[in-house]
Amino acid sequence: MAATKYPLFTEENSVEAVNARMGGDIDPRLREIMSVLVRHLHAAVKEIEPTHEEWLTAIDFLTRTGQMCNEWRQEYILLSDVLGVSMLVDAINHRRPSGATENTILGPFYVPEAPRYARGANICLDGKGEPLVVGGFVRDTAGNPIEHALIDVWQTNDDGFYDVQQKGTQPDWNLRGVFTTDGEGSYRFRSVKPRYYPIPDDGPVGKLLGRLGRHPNRAAHIHFIVSAEGYDPVVTHIFPLIANIWIRMRCSE
Amino acid sequence: MFGVKESLIADFRTQQEDAVGEDEGLKAPYWQVDWDFVLTKRAEI
Numbered sequence: 001m002a003a004t005k006y007p008l009f010t011e012e013n014s015v016e017a018v019n020a021r022m023g024g025d026i027d028p029r030l031r032e033i034m035s036v037l038v039r040h041l042h043a044a045v046k047e048i049e050p051t052h053e054e055w056l057t058a059i060d061f062l063t064r065t066g067q068m069c070n071e072w073r074q075e076y077i078l079l080s081d082v083l084g085v086s087m088l089v090d091a092i093n094h095r096r097p098s099g100a101t102e103n104t105i106l107g108p109f110y111v112p113e114a115p116r117y118a119r120g121a122n123i124c125l126d127g128k129g130e131p132l133v134v135g136g137f138v139r140d141t142a143g144n145p146i147e148h149a150l151i152d153v154w155q156t157n158d159d160g161f162y163d164v165q166q167k168g169t170q171p172d173w174n175l176r177g178v179f180t181t182d183g184e185g186s187y188r189f190r191s192v193k194p195r196y197y198p199i200p201d202d203g204p205v206g207k208l209l210g211r212l213g214r215h216p217n218r219a220a221h222i223h224f225i226v227s228a229e230g231y232d233p234v235v236t237h238i239f240p241l242i243a244n245i246w247i248r249m250r251c252s253e
Numbered sequence: 254m255f256g257v258k259e260s261l262i263a264d265f266r267t268q269q270e271d272a273v274g275e276d277e278g279l280k281a282p283y284w285q286v287d288w289d290f291v292l293t294k295r296a297e298i
Contacts, residue, residue, distance in 0.1 A: 081254045081255070082254050084254070084255045086254075086255075087254075087255040087256060096293050097293060099291055100291045100292065100293045101260075101290045101291050101292070102260050102261060104258070104261070105256060120275060120276070130282075130283065130284055131279060131280075131283035131284065132265070132283065132284040132285070132286065133272070133276055133279065133283065133284070133285045133286075134286050134288060135285075135286075135287055135288075136287050136288040136289040136290070137289045138290045138291075138292065139289060139290070139291050140291070140292060140293075141292075141293055141294075146292060149290075149292070151290075188275065190276070190279070193265065193284045199254065218256070219256075219257050221256065221257075224290070226290045226292060227292075230294060230295060231292040231293065231294055231295065232292065232293050232294070232295055234290065234292060236261060236290075237256050237261055238262075238263040238288055239256075239257050239261055239262050239263065240262075240263060240265040240286070241262050241264050241265065
């Protein structure tokens, strides 16, 4: 038998057989990423021991996930979201000192260049929902106020939709606005109490959630990007504690 | 999904009396939340 340059494939050395075939002159980061992926993927397959039919089901799921994608629908990001990968990547890339506001993912409904408003303005333009006053301070980690910080805010209306999802139904820039902190680092605006809404669940990812006994709803929240000169901007949400059945019942969403 | 972190859960309080002072004109009932943001200097990251 002729000797080969690479290890021959066996169940036991499957990882080495695959990874050894990478070229010597490739991007080292790509080598690292693919080596880890192959190692963990093979470990999962060895633990699961899928039947051929189960493997085909997985291939079919990934195929349908790709076919669901278009210019406005990204089913793979949705898959990343429901598997917790999106939040994990965000957490790894935004490690901050204790006490600093935690980062969350931006989400698909942020629109830059929202209207700038004076302190106390109401960003609810459709008159729906329960009135809400939001106020507080922007500070540094030593507790010092940050003047001229920008608070960029956006949320759904009382029907659970963002303005960009209901063009022609909601007023443009409904429930979006940018506020500026005063000399004490204080901000204040009016809005409405946010409500939960479902992620798109009519595709393969939504069907997977159903088969897993998981609901498709995101907890009610308000989005913020808070930024100031010389500081790391924070992309974050706040979630109402009270009467929020999705936080009460299933804290992970 | 999985955006809910313990430190980001806010206490939305219901107000049963008409607002006075800065929010005057706002009729009860309404909700109120006080929320502070803490930013890190770029060098702290």
